[in-house]
Amino acid sequence: MVAEGALAAGCRFFAGYPITPASEIYEVMMHELAGRGGMALSAPDEISSLCYCVGASLRGLKAMTATSGPGWALMIETVQYALMSETPVVIALVQRLGPSTGGATQGAQGDIFLAEFCTSGGYTFPVFAASDAAECYELTRQAFNWSERLRTPVVLLSDKEVGMTTEPVDEAALAKPANVERTWGDPGAPVAAYDIERVEDVPCFGSVGGGVKVTVTGSAHDRQGRLRKPSPEVVELLVHLQRKIEAHAADMALVRPDLDPDASCLLVSYGITARAARQAVRMLRNEGFPISFLQIQSLFPVPTEALHCAAAGVRTIFLAEENLTGQYRTVLAPLLNGKRLLGINKIGSMISPTEIVLAIRRAGGTIPRGDWPGEHPSEAEVREAPRPRKVGV
Amino acid sequence: MENTTYLAADAKFPYCRGCGHALVVRQLSRALEELALPPRSIVLTTDIGCVGLADSLFPYVHTVHTTHGRSTAMAIGMALAEAVLPAPGLKPIVMIGDGGAMIGLLHLVHAAQLNVDITVLLHNNFLFGMTGGQHSALTPLGWVTSTTPEGNRVPPLDLLALLRAAHAGFLARQFATDGDLNVLIADAIAYPGFSLVEILEICTGYGGLGNKSKGAALREVVDRQGYSIGRLEAERPRPTFAQLYRRDIESKTAPLLAKGGSRVVDAATHRSLPPPPAEEGSQSQGRAESHPDSSQGDSKFKIQDSKALHIVIAGTAGERVQSSAALLCRAALSSGLYTTQKNDNPVTQGSGFSLSEICLSPQPILYTGMEDPDVVIAVSQDGWNELKTNGTLAALTPATLLVLDSEIEIENPTGRVLSQPFRRDATPKRAALAAIAFWLGNEPVFPDKAWDSALASLPVERHADASEALRIGANLASQGGARAA
Numbered sequence: 001m002v003a004e005g006a007l008a009a010g011c012r013f014f015a016g017y018p019i020t021p022a023s024e025i026y027e028v029m030m031h032e033l034a035g036r037g038g039m040a041l042s043a044p045d046e047i048s049s050l051c052y053c054v055g056a057s058l059r060g061l062k063a064m065t066a067t068s069g070p071g072w073a074l075m076i077e078t079v080q081y082a083l084m085s086e087t088p089v090v091i092a093l094v095q096r097l098g099p100s101t102g103g104a105t106q107g108a109q110g111d112i113f114l115a116e117f118c119t120s121g122g123y124t125f126p127v128f129a130a131s132d133a134a135e136c137y138e139l140t141r142q143a144f145n146w147s148e149r150l151r152t153p154v155v156l157l158s159d160k161e162v163g164m165t166t167e168p169v170d171e172a173a174l175a176k177p178a179n180v181e182r183t184w185g186d187p188g189a190p191v192a193a194y195d196i197e198r199v200e201d202v203p204c205f206g207s208v209g210g211g212v213k214v215t216v217t218g219s220a221h222d223r224q225g226r227l228r229k230p231s232p233e234v235v236e237l238l239v240h241l242q243r244k245i246e247a248h249a250a251d252m253a254l255v256r257p258d259l260d261p262d263a264s265c266l267l268v269s270y271g272i273t274a275r276a277a278r279q280a281v282r283m284l285r286n287e288g289f290p291i292s293f294l295q296i297q298s299l300f301p302v303p304t305e306a307l308h309c310a311a312a313g314v315r316t317i318f319l320a321e322e323n324l325t326g327q328y329r330t331v332l333a334p335l336l337n338g339k340r341l342l343g344i345n346k347i348g349s350m351i352s353p354t355e356i357v358l359a360i361r362r363a364g365g366t367i368p369r370g371d372w373p374g375e376h377p378s379e380a381e382v383r384e385a386p387r388p389r390k391v392g393v
Numbered sequence: 394m395e396n397t398t399y400l401a402a403d404a405k406f407p408y409c410r411g412c413g414h415a416l417v418v419r420q421l422s423r424a425l426e427e428l429a430l431p432p433r434s435i436v437l438t439t440d441i442g443c444v445g446l447a448d449s450l451f452p453y454v455h456t457v458h459t460t461h462g463r464s465t466a467m468a469i470g471m472a473l474a475e476a477v478l479p480a481p482g483l484k485p486i487v488m489i490g491d492g493g494a495m496i497g498l499l500h501l502v503h504a505a506q507l508n509v510d511i512t513v514l515l516h517n518n519f520l521f522g523m524t525g526g527q528h529s530a531l532t533p534l535g536w537v538t539s540t541t542p543e544g545n546r547v548p549p550l551d552l553l554a555l556l557r558a559a560h561a562g563f564l565a566r567q568f569a570t571d572g573d574l575n576v577l578i579a580d581a582i583a584y585p586g587f588s589l590v591e592i593l594e595i596c597t598g599y600g601g602l603g604n605k606s607k608g609a610a611l612r613e614v615v616d617r618q619g620y621s622i623g624r625l626e627a628e629r630p631r632p633t634f635a636q637l638y639r640r641d642i643e644s645k646t647a648p649l650l651a652k653g654g655s656r657v658v659d660a661a662t663h664r665s666l667p668p669p670p671a672e673e674g675s676q677s678q679g680r681a682e683s684h685p686d687s688s689q690g691d692s693k694f695k696i697q698d699s700k701a702l703h704i705v706i707a708g709t710a711g712e713r714v715q716s717s718a719a720l721l722c723r724a725a726l727s728s729g730l731y732t733t734q735k736n737d738n739p740v741t742q743g744s745g746f747s748l749s750e751i752c753l754s755p756q757p758i759l760y761t762g763m764e765d766p767d768v769v770i771a772v773s774q775d776g777w778n779e780l781k782t783n784g785t786l787a788a789l790t791p792a793t794l795l796v797l798d799s800e801i802e803i804e805n806p807t808g809r810v811l812s813q814p815f816r817r818d819a820t821p822k823r824a825a826l827a828a829i830a831f832w833l834g835n836e837p838v839f840p841d842k843a844w845d846s847a848l849a850s851l852p853v854e855r856h857a858d859a860s861e862a863l864r865i866g867a868n869l870a871s872q873g874g875a876r877a878a
Contacts (some may be wrong), residue, residue, distance in 0.1 A: 043503070048503060051469070055467040056474040081459060166735075167734075208483065209433070213455060217457075354764060
């Protein structure tokens with residue numbers, strides 16, 4: 001469904017390299033894209049995959065590649081190039097168990113840090129997380145739209161359990177956001193490659209090969225795109241890379257809340273674990289335990305306002321994610337104004353609804369300890385988030 | 394002026410005095426003028442190193458300055474786009490050094506293989522100049538550099554020989570000081586496919602330190618390495634990848650998405666699922682919010698409440714375990730149930746076990762895992778052994794139904810065991826489907842006619858085979874020959 005979403009979004013170029021569990025996207029694009037007037041081809045490695053996509057995007061084509069953690073590691077150089085050169089491109093990152101080559105056929109949500117915090121300078125770029133086949137379609141379209149609109153790389157995050165599970169999708173019920181095209185410069189009134197009025201503006205795009213000369217670079221540059229040592233103009237353009245994302249953060253926020261005004265605790269999750277979490281919420285409510293739920297689809301930029309809305313009135317927040325150290329929890333921790341934030345974490349297999357229920361009960365004290373089933377080695381662990389430290393100025 | 398001159402008239406070269414790069418830049422400009430190509434039909438892609446500064450000297454052509462070694466890869470992407478752009482006609486010219494050539498070696502090899510229409514000007518000054526004269530993969534034997542104080546001990550790579558093996562169509566080598574270099578460059582640019590010119594030059598900053606490298610001495614180095622000068626014999630011209638691709642897509646039509654209406658898509662295989670048979674109920678559009686009357690409220694079908702049914706089917710790779718499981722899902726889907734299917738097999742895929750985990754539910758399926766299976770179907774010892782290994786057997790409850798081939802050696806597992814000679818009666822390749830039919834014969838989940846639309850999804854040549862498997866399984870069930878434990 002990622003491929004289907006990409007095709008619907010107007011993707012015209014795909015370069016791929018085989019890797020479990022992302023190969024299905026590659027194969028579908030190889031089968032389908034040519035018939036839709038686009039090009040799909042096999043690259044000799046993941047570095048090439050993304051470079052080819054960036055090259056094609058510089059010529060004006062919407063472009064995408066798909067990979068998993070080990071391939072993403074190789075792409076990070078070029079993701080940074082796309083970010084710096086303001087080249088739209090979408091990367092579908094289907095996570096598997098890491099580190100390194102890890103487990104090719106085991107799901108995981110361990111690439112949150114690696115996906116977002118991979119740029120020198122720590123720039124923000126959009127990362128969306130899909131939990132099922134339908135969301136793969138919808139969020140891939142969103143990924144393309146934001147990539148084109150903001151001239152930025154965008155990551156569409158899923159994992160083996162989302163990507164390699166066969167499930168039916170009702171096409172009629174899918175959200176189909178209108179396609180967004182990048183803003184093209186006026187060939188009659190050529191302007192500098194990176195010309196902006198306000199720091200958060202997105203410069204108009206001119207294609208390499210078009211009638212207006214284009215100067216593109218991955219180095220620090222002036223408005224003309226010329227490599228320059230830092231000057232106020234160069235620094236402003238570096239700040240602009242971050243500001244253009246922040247300025248649209250509220251518009252990019254995508255969440256699926258299921259809130260209960262009587263709840264004293266909030267469960268937050270994303271991707272594959274959001275499905276188990278949703279089921280756990282039903283189980284707890286059936287037992288008469290009021291709880292709110294928030295599935296976050298736009299992991300980055302963090303949908304702060306939605307998070308604060310959902311967290312208003314609750315004392316404890318749980319974050320369920322299939323990684324060992326609570327990567328997204330670490331991101332959210334400083335944003336929760338000191339509320340108690342607990343992680344429900346596990347690796348090696350999906351966190352089950354029962355495990356989430358047990359973890360919440362244990363932490364919330366809704367049942368006496370003696371009633372818990374016996375400890376199981378794979379049982380999800382509950383971890384206290386590090387409290388934000390006060391830093392002296 | 395924009396249409397005639399390529400190099401800026403007032404170009405201030407950022408290079409050291411005597412550096413070959415300046416000569417190459419001038420010769421490239423001359424070549425472009427002689428070819429009279431419109432400036433906007435050229436893109437210079439450069440990367441890291443002194444040679445990468447060349448883009449700043451060409452104010453009229455497009456320029457793309459990239460990361461080290463990736464100028465070739467990005468140029469490939471730009472050239473490939475030609476295949477699908479309405480107005481093709483861009484020529485990428487890649488300017489790299491010997492360092493960039495090695496770090497981006499794979500891109501050069503693939504560019505040659507694909508035969509993309511790009512021209513690479515490889516400025517070989519035998520070392521990394523910008524960073525202080527470190528040796529490169531193309532440094533001659535014995536050369537003293539800042540990182541080979543005792544002389545280079547590693548033989549240099551003959552890049553042209555390598556690219557010839559990668560089926561490059563135009564390969565040439567020339568000294569930067571040769572007055573007619575512009576002709577060779579123009580020939581390379583005019584060549585309709587991948588072309589590379591290795592231009593030999595001296596880094597005046599570092600190349601001369603400790604090495605005899607100027608003039609005739611440079612020729613000596615080249616001779617010692619057995620490098621020939623001029624255009625090398627290469628493969629005959631052939632269509633570029635973009636040309637081949639464009640030819641192919643022009644013959645393709647038929648968009649996948651049907652106009653209007655909805656359709657059910659198999660999320661893993663991406664194929665449309667067949668609509669359920671008309672008589673199955675009113676909701677003809679796949680995933681149903683309500684159930685077909687035929688399965689809802691009828692006491693003979695197992696799934697009536699909101700509980701999902703978890704099934705594991707295990708067998709041997711190559712014996713149609715996963716495809717039989719997919720068929721079961723399609724049948725269930727057409728009867729209005731929600732389904733998920735996950736497959737597992739060893740990394741080699743073609744040997745050992747093969748396994749599918751299925752969830753059938755009257756409600757949308759959230760958690761796709763199974764905490765304990767309701768039904769375990771095992772049709773080979775490989776499959777059974779894997780169920781032991783992966784912990785499935787440890788999760789069995791007394792309510793679990795086990796449908797097993799009679800050949801499997803079992804050691805009193807928990808659950809209700811039904812054992813039948815599926816492999817013997819139906820053949821190993823039909824055993825999984827026969828076992829599924831046998832299970833459904835004992836504990837119906839959906840009406841038999843749901844199989845019709847599932848079978849319709851199979852290639853015609855497999856219809857008879859699959860129908861036979863279903864028939865054998867159903868017969869075994871109706872004979873009541875189940876050996877209950």
